[in-house]
Amino acid sequence: MPLQDAYWPLILVALLAFGFGAVSVLLSSLLGPKKPDPIKCSPYECGVEPVGNARRKFFVHYYVIAMLFLIFDIEVVFTYPWAVSFKSMGLWGYIEMVVFIVIFLLIYVYVLGRGALEWE
Amino acid sequence: MSAINVPVPNLSAIVPEILTTVLACFLLMFDLFVPKDRKRVVGIVALIGCIFVGAVTAKYINEHIVTFSGMFILDPFSVVLKLLFLLCDVVVILISLRYLEIENVSLGEYYALLIFATVGMMIMASANDLIMVYLGLETMALSVYVLAGFTRMTPKAAEAALKYFLMGVFISGIFLYGIALTYGVVGSTGLPDVSQYITLNGFKNPVLGVAVILIAAGLGLEIAMAPFHFWAPDVYEGAPTSVTAFISVAPKVAAIAALFRIYIEAFNLMAAYWQSILWLVAALTMTIGNVTAVLQNNVKRMLAYSSIAHAGYMLMGILAYNKLGLAALAFYFFAYCLMNIGAFGIVIYLRRQNIVGDNLEDFKGLAQVHPMLALVMVVFLLSLTGIPPTVGFVGKFLLFSAAVEAGFYWLVAIAVLNSVISLYYYFKIAKVMYMENPEVDVPLSAGMGLKVAVFTLGLLTFVLGIYPHPLISLAQRSISSFF
Amino acid sequence: MEMTLTYLIGIITFAIGAFGVLIRKNAIVMFICIELMLNGANIIFMGVSKFKGLIEGQVIVLFIMAVAAAEAAIGMAIITAFYRRRGGVEVDKADLMRW
Numbered sequence: 001m002p003l004q005d006a007y008w009p010l011i012l013v014a015l016l017a018f019g020f021g022a023v024s025v026l027l028s029s030l031l032g033p034k035k036p037d038p039i040k041c042s043p044y045e046c047g048v049e050p051v052g053n054a055r056r057k058f059f060v061h062y063y064v065i066a067m068l069f070l071i072f073d074i075e076v077v078f079t080y081p082w083a084v085s086f087k088s089m090g091l092w093g094y095i096e097m098v099v100f101i102v103i104f105l106l107i108y109v110y111v112l113g114r115g116a117l118e119w120e
Numbered sequence: 121m122s123a124i125n126v127p128v129p130n131l132s133a134i135v136p137e138i139l140t141t142v143l144a145c146f147l148l149m150f151d152l153f154v155p156k157d158r159k160r161v162v163g164i165v166a167l168i169g170c171i172f173v174g175a176v177t178a179k180y181i182n183e184h185i186v187t188f189s190g191m192f193i194l195d196p197f198s199v200v201l202k203l204l205f206l207l208c209d210v211v212v213i214l215i216s217l218r219y220l221e222i223e224n225v226s227l228g229e230y231y232a233l234l235i236f237a238t239v240g241m242m243i244m245a246s247a248n249d250l251i252m253v254y255l256g257l258e259t260m261a262l263s264v265y266v267l268a269g270f271t272r273m274t275p276k277a278a279e280a281a282l283k284y285f286l287m288g289v290f291i292s293g294i295f296l297y298g299i300a301l302t303y304g305v306v307g308s309t310g311l312p313d314v315s316q317y318i319t320l321n322g323f324k325n326p327v328l329g330v331a332v333i334l335i336a337a338g339l340g341l342e343i344a345m346a347p348f349h350f351w352a353p354d355v356y357e358g359a360p361t362s363v364t365a366f367i368s369v370a371p372k373v374a375a376i377a378a379l380f381r382i383y384i385e386a387f388n389l390m391a392a393y394w395q396s397i398l399w400l401v402a403a404l405t406m407t408i409g410n411v412t413a414v415l416q417n418n419v420k421r422m423l424a425y426s427s428i429a430h431a432g433y434m435l436m437g438i439l440a441y442n443k444l445g446l447a448a449l450a451f452y453f454f455a456y457c458l459m460n461i462g463a464f465g466i467v468i469y470l471r472r473q474n475i476v477g478d479n480l481e482d483f484k485g486l487a488q489v490h491p492m493l494a495l496v497m498v499v500f501l502l503s504l505t506g507i508p509p510t511v512g513f514v515g516k517f518l519l520f521s522a523a524v525e526a527g528f529y530w531l532v533a534i535a536v537l538n539s540v541i542s543l544y545y546y547f548k549i550a551k552v553m554y555m556e557n558p559e560v561d562v563p564l565s566a567g568m569g570l571k572v573a574v575f576t577l578g579l580l581t582f583v584l585g586i587y588p589h590p591l592i593s594l595a596q597r598s599i600s601s602f603f
Numbered sequence: 604m605e606m607t608l609t610y611l612i613g614i615i616t617f618a619i620g621a622f623g624v625l626i627r628k629n630a631i632v633m634f635i636c637i638e639l640m641l642n643g644a645n646i647i648f649m650g651v652s653k654f655k656g657l658i659e660g661q662v663i664v665l666f667i668m669a670v671a672a673a674e675a676a677i678g679m680a681i682i683t684a685f686y687r688r689r690g691g692v693e694v695d696k697a698d699l700m701r702w
Contacts (some may be wrong), residue, residue, distance in 0.1 A: 063683060067676040074672040077665055092128045106145050113152035251663050258670045262677050269681055278688040279697045281681045286633055286694070289674055290624050293640035296667065297617055300647040304610070307655050309663070354700040 064116055075104050130187040133194040136177040136202050137242050143169040144235035151228025160217055162228035166235060167213045174206040184601055190310050191249040195601035197450070200594060201245035201377050204453055205238050208370045208461065211573050215465045216362040218567030222471055223360055225271050233270075234366065237263035241374035248385070250299040250309040250335070253378045257295070257342070260374060261288050264367055268359040280358025287351040288341060295338020301331040314386035323390050332387055332394055335379075336401075342375035345435060346404040349428045353412075356424035361471065361478070364420060365464035368427040373453045376431070380438045380449065384602060391441055398439050403534050406432025410541040420478040422545055423463055426504060429542060430456055433519055433535060440522040446602055448518035450595040451588075455515035458584070459503040462577035466497045469566050469574060483549055485558030493564075494553045496578035501546040503581045506539050510585035514592075609650035617643025630685070630692040634678050641671050 082089070082097055089096075111117060131138070143166070151162050177199060185194045213231060220226040240260030247253040265288060269281025303309050305327050306317040323329070337348060344352040356364045383394055409429030416422040434456070437449030470477030470486075487494040503512030516539070523532045566574075584591055620639030627633050645664050652660025682692055689696045 063679055067679055070672050070676050074669045077668055081662075081665065103145065106149060110148050110152065251666065255666060255670070258673070262673055265677055265681060269684055272684045272688075275688040276699050278681075278685045279699050282630060282685045282694070282697055285678055285681045286624075286630060286637075289634070289637045289678065290621075290640075293617075293620070293637050293644070296641060296644045297647075300613070300644040300651075303660065303663075304647055304651045307651070307657055308659065357700050 061119065068111060068116065071107070072104065075101075127189070129189075129192075130185055133183075133185040133187045133192060133246075136173060136180070136199075137239055137246075139173045139176060140235055140239045140242060143173060144232050144239065147228060147232040147235060151232065154228060159226040159228050160221070163213050163217045163220075163231050166231035167210060170206050170209045170213070170235070174203055174210075177202050177206065181597065186248065190312065191252050192243075192246055193248040194246055197377075197381075197446075197598045197601055198242075198246040200450055200598035201373065201453070202242050204373060204457060205241050205245075205370055207454075208366060208457055209234055209238055211457075211461050211465075211577065212362055212366045214569040214573035215365065215461070215468050217569040219360070219362050219468050219471060219570070223271050224273075225360070227270075230267070230270060233263045233267050237267070237366075237370070241370055244374045244378045247378060247381070248311050250302060250311070250314075250382070250386075253339075253382065254292070254296055254299060257292060257339070257375070257378070260371055261292065261342070264363075264371060267363045268355055268367065270363060271360045274358075276358035277360065280355045283351050283358075284355045287348075291338055291341040291348060294334050298331045298334025298338060301327050301334065305331070311382060311385040315388055318387070318389045323393070328390070329393065332390060333397065335382060336394070336397070339375040339379045339382075340401070342371045343379070343431045343435070344372065344405075344428050345401055345431050346408050346428075349405065349408065349431075352428055353421050353424040356427070357418060357421045357478070361420065361464055361468045364424075365461045365468075368424065368464070369457050369460050372427070372431055372434075373457070376434050376438065376449070377453075380446070383438060384441070395439055395441065398435060399528065399531060402432050402435035402439060403531055404432075405429070405435065406535060406538045410538045410545075414541065414545045416545070417480050418478050419467055419480060419483065419549065420464075422549075423460070423467075426542065426546070427460060429538060430460070430504075432538075433516065436519050436523045436528070436531060436535065439528060439531070440519075440526040442522060442526055443599060443602075444518065444525055445522035446599045447592075447595040448515065448522045450598045451518055451591055452515035454591055454594075455503070455511040455581075455584070458577050458581050459500050459510070459512050462574060462581060463497070463500040463504065465570060465574040465577065466493065466500065469493060469564060469570060472562050472565055475560065475562060480549065480552055481559065483552045484556045486553040489558050489561075490564060493574075496574060497553065498550055499578050499582050501550055503585065505543050505546050507543075508585060509582065511581050511588065511591070513585060514588045606650065606654045609654070610647060613643050613646035613650060615643075616640075616646060619643075628693050628695055630682050630694055633694065634675075634682070638671055638675070641667055 078100065079097070082093065086093065147162060147166055147169070150165060151159070154161050180194060181196055181199045183194055183199070184196070186192070187194075212234060216230065220230060237260045240256045240258070240263065243256030243259065244253055245256075247256055265281055265285045268284045269277050271277040272281075299309060302314060305325055306314050308314070308317075318328070340348045341351070356368060359367065383391075387394060406429045409425045409427070409432060413422050413425035413429065416425060434449060434452055437445045437452065439445070440448075467477050470482050475482055483497075486497070499510060503510035506512050506516035508514075520532050520535060523535070617640050620636045620641075620643060623636030623639065624633050627636060645667055648660040648663050648667070652658065652664075685697070686692050
């Protein structure tokens, strides 16, 4: 394959990505209900008020969410090398990854059941 | 670099680990459906699960399988250890069932964490690769850190968990560095590869010498061997007593077994080198443990120091580096499990409203209040000291004779001297129980599980001391894959 | 030269981490230093893997990253529990039990 042809898939994916983003923003602005209020209009800052004293305390809940994020984030670290060598690992590699993800699913069910993701 | 080619591993080698993991995950899920005041059910399910896994594991006792590209080994030694860990689990669950309710932390996660820790220890027992040891160690340690702080409302437990965690993670970083150095020199982390490298190239490389020490240090934390024992008394005192019973036995055994396998399989040609270091460490460990225990008035803390001393005795089994040493080590693991968990069980037995049961005063006049319990405690104390007719005596006798056979006369002399010192503080407890009058008359209120566990352990400690044959044959079978 | 340099960076990272653990008193900073130690080991694994052409080193690094993440999650939980009980994360506040 000549070099310039090898880049076609990349361009295609880039177009798809931009297209998806543009379409979803456009659709939500066309279809979504608009009820602006002061909180909604303020800049998004991960749920914290954007202006104020920087030394105020954070909810412990942030840390819980951060810990959970950390654990699930690491899952992705393992899926990258797996995705790269997916073909050479065959069916066995696939089964191993399914087992791995099922274990993460169980953790997710546990976290949900314990109510760690409820914001109250 | 070529892509990773993964051959399908022989899964029958990891059936115990798979079953244990499934059990732990199941407990987590099951716990979600159990109402808050009936968490004991989770414990009972965990108990049945452990017995089931044990029954399956016992079938593999004659197998010898190496799988996962040589990273994992299933041999009689590892199977015997796995059975021991499951035995620990069963006993600890029995003594925890009611204790957790008294401490007001009756949560299902407790049992799941115990089982997860067991998975880690099983991997350590079977690891044939330094990285496997590290992963098993971390799986175990991370569960145990949480368990140590399980009564999180008490400041002492929070402190114990913090100390344990910081020390544990620090030392495991050092352990990992030891592995990295080994990998740098050898180009592999497999134990047979390291041995092969040393055979071909000799051990002139000083980096390997450093790695040997760093690896011993990393495992030495869980063993609580000097100079890495500082955390042990604080953690043992602060943690809930049932957890103390667990962490004073199972992780210690797992770490000693892993250290043994690493030294015998990987660094066998450097034996003279690590023996000279371990000699000093063993002597220091038992002396520090016993001498400091004399000064204690808190029974949990005293038992903590005594368990440091016992780690010193067990290191003699590695040091001896002969057939008898390994068999004695396997025997002593079981003996230590019976008597140490038993002694902590008695401390739990004394736990009732407002009384923690770990002060020496709480033992006052126990012989009048509950003569049977006092008698059982005396059996455990005799066994911990190493006086016949108890299982501890047989274990110590085997260990000492192995060390004598290997020519460590001075070490054995130190060990015997230490046993004499230990007699003093163990019998301080016996004296208080028999010579003094009870001070408080709050009735003992032990649950069924605790009663069964303590008295069975007492009986086993006594019977196996008179008739140790079954345990000895088990220990002999476990060494068939070495030497 | 490159090889020595990589090892040297690994050793220095590890040493900074170990030194930090020993001199700092804040539990969170101590923990960050411990992570530094793990990364020192990681650099060595990656260096060996690259210069000796062995792929296992990279796999090991993935494992260590997972372990480090688990340690961070549990460590933060334990440090939070300690903070609630003792009102600080300085390790010299952990003085309820000694000798």
